Amino acid sequence: MVSVLAFIPYVGVHYAGLGYLFGVVLPYLAMAVLLGGFLFRMVDWLRRPVPFCIPTTCGQEKSLDWIQQDKLESPSSFLYAAARVLTEVLFFRSLFRNTKAKMHKGPTLAYGSSKWLWLGGLGFHWSLLVIVLRHSRFFLVMVPDSLQLLDEADRFFDITLPAFYLTDALVLATVTFLVLRRLRDSKMQVISLPADFFPLFLIIAIIIAGISMRYVTKVDVMPVKALMLNLVNFGFEPPGEIGTLFYVHLFLVCMLAIYFPFSKLMHSGAIFLSPTRNQCNNSRAKRHSNPWNSAIKFRTYSEYEDDYREKMKKAKLPVDKQ
Amino acid sequence: MSKYTPKSSELKKEFEEKPTILKGDYLDKEWWDIPVEFRDGNWCFPAKPEVVENLGFPNPRKWTATDSDWKLPVGWEKTISEGLKSRLKKYRSLKLFLDSCVRCGACADKCHFFLGTGDPKNMPVVRAELLRSVYRHDFPLVEKILTGFSGSRKLSAEIIKEWHMYFNQCTECRRCSVFCPFGIDTAEITMLARELLNLIGVNNNWILEPVSNCNRTGNHLGIEPHTFVQNIESLAEDIEDLTGVKVEPTFNRKGAEVLFITPSGDVFGDPGVYTMMGYLLLFHHIGLDYTISTYASEGGNFGMFTSNDMMKKLNAKMYHEAKRLGVKWILGGECGHMWRVVHQYMDTMNGPADFLEMPVSPITGTRFTNAASTKMVHIAEFTADLIYHKKLKLDPKRNDHLRTTFHDSCNIARGMGMFDEPRYVLQQVCNTFHEMPDNTIREQTFCCGSGSGLNTEEYMEIRMRGGLPRANAVKHVKEKHQVNSLVTICAIDRASLPTLMNYWVPGVSVYGLHELVGNALVMQGEKKRTEDLRENPMAGFTKGDDDEE
Numbered sequence: 062m063v064s065v066l067a068f069i070p071y072v073g074v075h076y077a078g079l080g081y082l083f084g085v086v087l088p089y090l091a092m093a094v095l096l097g098g099f100l101f102r103m104v105d106w107l108r109r110p111v112p113f114c115i116p117t118t119c120g121q122e123k124s125l126d127w128i129q130q131d132k133l134e135s136p137s138s139f140l141y142a143a144a145r146v147l148t149e150v151l152f153f154r155s156l157f158r159n160t161k162a163k164m165h166k167g168p169t170l171a172y173g174s175s176k177w178l179w180l181g182g183l184g185f186h187w188s189l190l191v192i193v194l195r196h197s198r199f200f201l202v203m204v205p206d207s208l209q210l211l212d213e214a215d216r217f218f219d220i221t222l223p224a225f226y227l228t229d230a231l232v233l234a235t236v237t238f239l240v241l242r243r244l245r246d247s248k249m250q251v252i253s254l255p256a257d258f259f260p261l262f263l264i265i266a267i268i269i270a271g272i273s274m275r276y277v278t279k280v281d282v283m284p285v286k287a288l289m290l291n292l293v294n295f296g297f298e299p300p301g302e303i304g305t306l307f308y309v310h311l312f313l314v315c316m317l318a319i320y321f322p323f324s325k326l327m328h329s330g331a332i333f334l335s336p337t338r339n340q341c342n343n344s345r346a347k348r349h350s351n352p353w354n355s356a357i358k359f360r361t362y363s364e365y366e367d368d369y370r371e372k373m374k375k376a377k378l379p380v381d382k383q
Numbered sequence: 384m385s386k387y388t389p390k391s392s393e394l395k396k397e398f399e400e401k402p403t404i405l406k407g408d409y410l411d412k413e414w415w416d417i418p419v420e421f422r423d424g425n426w427c428f429p430a431k432p433e434v435v436e437n438l439g440f441p442n443p444r445k446w447t448a449t450d451s452d453w454k455l456p457v458g459w460e461k462t463i464s465e466g467l468k469s470r471l472k473k474y475r476s477l478k479l480f481l482d483s484c485v486r487c488g489a490c491a492d493k494c495h496f497f498l499g500t501g502d503p504k505n506m507p508v509v510r511a512e513l514l515r516s517v518y519r520h521d522f523p524l525v526e527k528i529l530t531g532f533s534g535s536r537k538l539s540a541e542i543i544k545e546w547h548m549y550f551n552q553c554t555e556c557r558r559c560s561v562f563c564p565f566g567i568d569t570a571e572i573t574m575l576a577r578e579l580l581n582l583i584g585v586n587n588n589w590i591l592e593p594v595s596n597c598n599r600t601g602n603h604l605g606i607e608p609h610t611f612v613q614n615i616e617s618l619a620e621d622i623e624d625l626t627g628v629k630v631e632p633t634f635n636r637k638g639a640e641v642l643f644i645t646p647s648g649d650v651f652g653d654p655g656v657y658t659m660m661g662y663l664l665l666f667h668h669i670g671l672d673y674t675i676s677t678y679a680s681e682g683g684n685f686g687m688f689t690s691n692d693m694m695k696k697l698n699a700k701m702y703h704e705a706k707r708l709g710v711k712w713i714l715g716g717e718c719g720h721m722w723r724v725v726h727q728y729m730d731t732m733n734g735p736a737d738f739l740e741m742p743v744s745p746i747t748g749t750r751f752t753n754a755a756s757t758k759m760v761h762i763a764e765f766t767a768d769l770i771y772h773k774k775l776k777l778d779p780k781r782n783d784h785l786r787t788t789f790h791d792s793c794n795i796a797r798g799m800g801m802f803d804e805p806r807y808v809l810q811q812v813c814n815t816f817h818e819m820p821d822n823t824i825r826e827q828t829f830c831c832g833s834g835s836g837l838n839t840e841e842y843m844e845i846r847m848r849g850g851l852p853r854a855n856a857v858k859h860v861k862e863k864h865q866v867n868s869l870v871t872i873c874a875i876d877r878a879s880l881p882t883l884m885n886y887w888v889p890g891v892s893v894y895g896l897h898e899l900v901g902n903a904l905v906m907q908g909e910k911k912r913t914e915d916l917r918e919n920p921m922a923g924f925t926k927g928d929d930d931e932e
Contacts, residue, residue, distance in 0.1 A: 106482075109475040114727055117560040117568060118800030119826040124753045124764055127771060128803050134826070135800040149564065155489075156564045160822055162492040168398035170498060170855045172822035178489060182564075248491045251409045251503045252512070254534040257486050328565060331483030336476045337566035342800050345757040348730045353473055357692050359699040360598055362707050365678050368599075369608050376609035378635050378677060381707075 063262040063313075067270070070312035075305045083308045084300035088292055091315035098322025103330050114349035116142075117337040123346075137343045146339045150332055153183050178242070185235035188228040189264075191215060195226070199282075199289040223279075229272055236265055260326055263317050270310035280304040387424040387843040391886055394847065404492050406501025414503050415516065415536055419545045421448040424844030427551060427837065430591035435584065437595045438693075442584025448547065453540065459583040460538055464521055466579045467514075477575055480567045481518050484511060490559035490569075495829050496552045499848030504549050507559035507569040513549055514576055517542060547585050550576040552845060554834035555688070555720075556793035561826050573835075578690040590836035593685045597697050601680040602647035608677035614650050615675065618660050625918070627910030630667040632675055635708070639674035640745060642705050645716025645762075646682040646874035649895070655877045657916045658717060658895025664904050665766065665897060669746050669774060673714065679704035682721040683874060687728075688836040695732040698724055701759075702733050712742035713759040717895055719792035719834065719873035722761060726799040730757045747772040763872055766900060767804040770811045776905040781912065782813035784922040785868040785899070788860045789816070790853065790880070791828035792873035802826075805872050805896050812903040817864040823856035833879035846879065847886050854887035861888055870894045 073079040120131025136142040148154045161175035195212055198204045204212075216224040240261050243253040274280040284301035291298045320326070333339065341347075366373065366380055373380050409417075426448035435443035442456045456462070471478045490507040492498065497505035504510065512534065519535035536542070555570035580586065593603035600607055606614070612634050619630050633639065645662065649655040666673055679700040686693030705713050715725055730736065739758035742751040749768045751760045769775050789809055795801050802825050810816050823829050832850030833842075860866040869880060869891050880893040902915045913924045 102482075106475055106479055109472060109478055111475050112473060113731055115476065115568065115571065115798075117557055117566055117797050119561050119797070120800060121802050122753070122800030124751075124801070124804060125749070125768055125771070128767075128807075131800075149566075153564055155562055155566070156487075158562055158827075159489050160493075160562075162404055162498055164398055164402040164404060164498075166399060166402070168395055168402075168851070168855070169858075170852055172820075178487065182487070242488075246488070247403070247409065248405050248503070248506060249488050251405070251414050252486045252488055252491065252506060252508050254486065255531065256533045259532070325483070325485045328483045328485050331479050332565050334475070334479055335483075335566040336479070337560055337568045337571075343753075344727050344730065345725075345754045345759065346752060348735050348756045351731050354732065355692055355695070357696045357699070359696045359703070362678050362700075362704060365601065372607060372609045373635075373677070376612045378608055378612065379637070 062259065063266045066263070066316055067266055067309050067313060070308040071305055073312075074308040080303075080308070081299050083312055084288055084303070085292065085297060087315045088311065091318040095318040095321050099327070099330060102322050102327050103334075106331065106334055110352045111336050111340070112351040112353065114340050114342075114344040115336055116340040116342045118342050122342050135342045137341055137346070139341065142339055142341050146333060146335075149338055153179055153186075156182060177238070181235045181238040181242075184231050185239060188232035188235065191228045192226075192232060195228075199286050200293045202290065223275060225276075229268070232268055233265075233272075236261060236268070240265070256325065260317070260320065260324065263313060263320070267310060267313045267317065270306055270313060274304065274306050274310060278304055278306050280307050385840055385843060387841050388847060388886070389424065389844050391847075401501070404498060404501060405503060407503070409503060413534075414509055414512070415534070417504070419541065419548050421544075421548070424842065426548065427587040427589055427839055427842050430586040430588045434588065434591050434595045435586065438591065438598070440581060440584070440586070440591070444584065448544070453543070453585065455540065455543065455583050455585075459543075462582050463538060463543075463579055466582050467518065467521070470575050470578070471518075474571075474575065476568070476571050480511065480572055481515050483565050484508060484515070484567055485565075486512075487564065489562045489564060490567075493559045493562050494553075494569075495556070495558070495832055495852045496554075496845070496849045499832070499851040500552070500845070502552075504545070505552055507553075507563075510549050510553055510569055511567065511572050513542070513546055514572060543580070543583070543585060546576055547580060550580065551587060551837060552849070554793065554830045554832070554837060554849070556830040556834060557797040558793070558827065558829070561797060574687070574691075577688060581690055587688075587836060587839075589839035589842075590685050590688045593683075593836075594689055594693060594697065597681050597683075597685065601676075601678045601700065602650075603681055603683055603685060604647050604651055606647060606651065606680070611647075611650060611677045611680055615659070615663075618650075618656055619663060622660050622663060622916075625914060625916065626664070626906055626912060628664070628667065628906045628908060630663045632663055632666070633673075634675050634677055636674035637708050638710075639708065640672040640711050641674075642679070642708055642710040642713045643673045643675050643716070644679055644682045644701060644713060646718040646721060647680055648683070648874035648878055649716055650680070652874070652878055654881065654893060654898070654917070655874055655895065657898040657901070658877065660916050661895065661897030661899070661901030662716060662762070664901040664906065665775075668776075668904050668906055669769065671745065674708065674710070676704045676708070682716055682718045684721060684724045685836055687720055687724055694724060694728060698729055699733045701725075701729065702736050702739075705736070705758075706738045711740045712754075713739070714742075714762060714765060715759055716762055717872035717874065717897060719794040719875055721874075722801075723794035723798035725757065725759050729759070744768055746774050761799075761801060761804070763801065763804040763808055763896060766897070767807045770808060775900075777812055777900075777903045778905050779812050779814050779903050780923060781902045781915070781921050782899050783815070784915070784919065785813060785894070786815040786817070786864065786866045787813055787868045787870050787894070787899070788819055788857065788864075788866045789824070790819075790831075790857075790869055790871040790873075790876060791824055792871060792876055793828060793830050793834060795872060796826055796828045808896055808900065809870055812899045815864075817860050817866055819856040819860050823852065829853040829856065831873075831876050831879045831883060833883075834875050838875055838879045843882075847883065850879070850883040851887065853880075854883050857884065857891055858888045861891055866891065868892055868894050870896055870899060872896050
């Protein structure tokens with residue numbers, strides 16, 4: 062599926078000369094879908110109420126003064142709840158807890174620490190972030206010092222020409238790991254859907270196209286930067302002479318952007334909203350209100366007493382009505 | 384042992400022969416192609432028609448899970464589809480949890496039912512996919528077009544059977560949610576899925592009968608007021624026989640300072656009754672001005688396993704009764720899901736309780752500011768505070784015949800965050816305490832395997848399998864530290880763990896925390912104690928021997 066996708070721009074640009082479509086129209090369209098879609102999904106989640114205060118408490122709650130509260134895992138103030146979510150986003154804290162269960166003779170269950178998924182996931186996501194930030198040099202006339210620094214740090218191992226990016230290797234290694242674990246672990250085989258492989262393969266293809274452009278075919282970056290600057294300034298100038306591989310790279314990025322809001326990739330937005338993580342564990346101290354708190358009729362004491370009055374009197378229980 | 388319980392040697396053999404966690408070969412199979420098989424020991428009896436009628440729930444009828452036709456009501460597909468749609472509007476949690484899973488698999492081997500059955504549909508991710516696949520088919524546009532791609536499927540009677548099976552092989556324990564990088568909570572999904580199933584009359588008698596009883600008589604067991612009183616009074620007599628101290632609990636008394644509510648299992652079930660004796664001794668020891676209600680005589684709330692409205696309806700009695708009696712605040716006994724309801728739902732559903740006062744311990748003067756709004760305090764917090772301020776006269780030697788470990792109950796752990804109070808109390812009332820391994824306690828605790836209304840005889844096979852991880856951890860401390868007592872603060876644990884221990888770890892008894900408190904309390908005017916509340920001899924306290932204290 063991904064290779065078919067990669068073939069489209071190759072044919073389109075190389076044979077049909079549709080550089081304008083693939084270089085200008087499609088990127089605009091993709092960005093519109095990504096931003097509009099992402100915003101729509103977020104708003105769609107946010108407009109739904111959170112009826113109850115349901116944090117998953119992973120540490121000691123705030124109670125008696127002399128009992129040490131786990132402020133991060135059982136937060137009682139907004140600040141700590143925010144920190145809980147942020148450490149989840151930045152460091153994948155819950156995933157860090159991951160264990161692997163094993164059955165031994167006995168039967169005896171054992172749970173070993175299993176940090177590979179955490180490490181792989183973290184490496185993958187951080188590399189992607191650095192790579193996206195690095196790409197900003199194509200979108201900005203003047204690259205800010207901080208990004209320049211990031212770029213230099215990433216080129217720390219100056220072993221190839223042009224200088225090799227650490228994150229290129231890291232992202233390839235981690236994405237390969239993420240694919241392999243879905244193929245090799247029998248549990249992962251059962252739960253993985255084509256929709257889980259597709260974005261991984263798409264990202265792999267984007268990376269390979271990108272790396273090839275930089276290290277193999279050495280696409281001339283000047284017209285690329287000109288095209289990108291034109292795009293970020295909402296211009297409609299046709300692109301200059303750029304190698305076809307660039308169009309493959311760009312097209313796949315556009316596909317990823319279009320696919321994003323409709324897919325599980327929206328976990329990037331959802332993670333901020335998860336009610337089991339972003340709420341305070343203070344539901345006994347402070348009332349959480351439910352906008353639709355349904356009206357129900359419960360069995361009142363007087364109905365109960367009406368049914369059992371004689372028996373209650375016999376048992377010498379006080380009654381409201383004689 | 385009943386016909387629903389497999390021989391433990393057979394289960395052991397199964398685990399020895401196939402030591403992998405996931406059982407079976409699924410290389411060329413999709414999970415949705417695996418048929419659902421009901422057999423003895425893996426399904427709960429459906430609710431009796433009269434129970435369903437009594438509650439005004441839909442589709443009362445006689446049926447069993449092994450029937451090929453479940454006699455679903457006309458238009459049931461629409462009921463489910465619209466039920467799901469309306470719940471997606473009401474719960475951001477549901478929508479988010481259905482949308483955001485990336486199937487990373489971190490939750491897969493965290494579920495006690497998966498560890499005990501090896502059934503792929505017991506991986507929390509797949510449990511949620513059971514619902515998600517139908518949701519994907521009905522809702523988001525693009526994924527609807529790409530059926531095979533996104534694993535979506537059309538609702539069918541077969542899927543209802545699958546839901547019934549697997550949403551009843553989830554005890555809403557939230558362990559998976561601890562490990563999920565997005566905090567996806569399968570308990571939330573199971574709760575709402577069970578709500579949907581109840582809409583078309585696919586139900587569980589062991590849940591709905593207590594719900595119906597609780598509505599009518601005030602407690603799950605359907606105990607009428609006079610019997611309820613009689614039973615507590617007979618426990619008071621037992622206490623007098625054992626200790627020589629006469630405790631005098633009051634019932635439905637207006638103007639008491641505190642209303643005490645505990646699960647009815649503590650009043651009627653063995654070994655819960657010993658925990659009740661512990662409470663009664665404690666309250667007498669400190670001279671607490673409290674009363675027990677026969678109307679709000681149930682701490683537990685099986686409504687939670689039925690529907691949100693039912694949870695609210697049953698829970699409403701607590702505040703209603705507190706208001707009628709004019710108490711200042713409410714003290715709650717040892718129970719798991721009761722405390723999930725009290726901690727996370729009660730105030731929202733039936734509050735604000737502005738007719739009550741900020742709970743203050745009349746003995747120590749401690750203000751329970753953490754319960755400032757609900758006005759309900761957990762007994763472990765209350766007792767920990769008493770002990771910390773040295774208000775109890777305790778002799779931990781009286782528990783020397785017990786070598787203890789502590790089982791964190793799921794809801795107290797992951798739905799409330801109370802870990803240290805019960806441990807503090809336990810370590811003050813007994814001399815020998817050993818923790819189970821790290822990955823099996825506190826927020827990573829394993830369920831007893833029978834929570835959320837599954838503690839029924841005919842479900843024994845699934846219960847024993849689901850309880851394996853817990854039992855295994857107990858076995859570890861039994862072998863390493865000669866632990867013989869599993870202490871817990873949950874009524875369902877007290878009811879279900881003895882069976883589980885007998886099955887996997889014979890020689891370990893199950894205790895409530897306040898039973899041990901009751902053993903250790905040195906009461907004013909007591910006679911010489913030689914036996915614990917179970918009338919078992921205490922170590923070093925032989926009759927006629929005068930070395931006590």
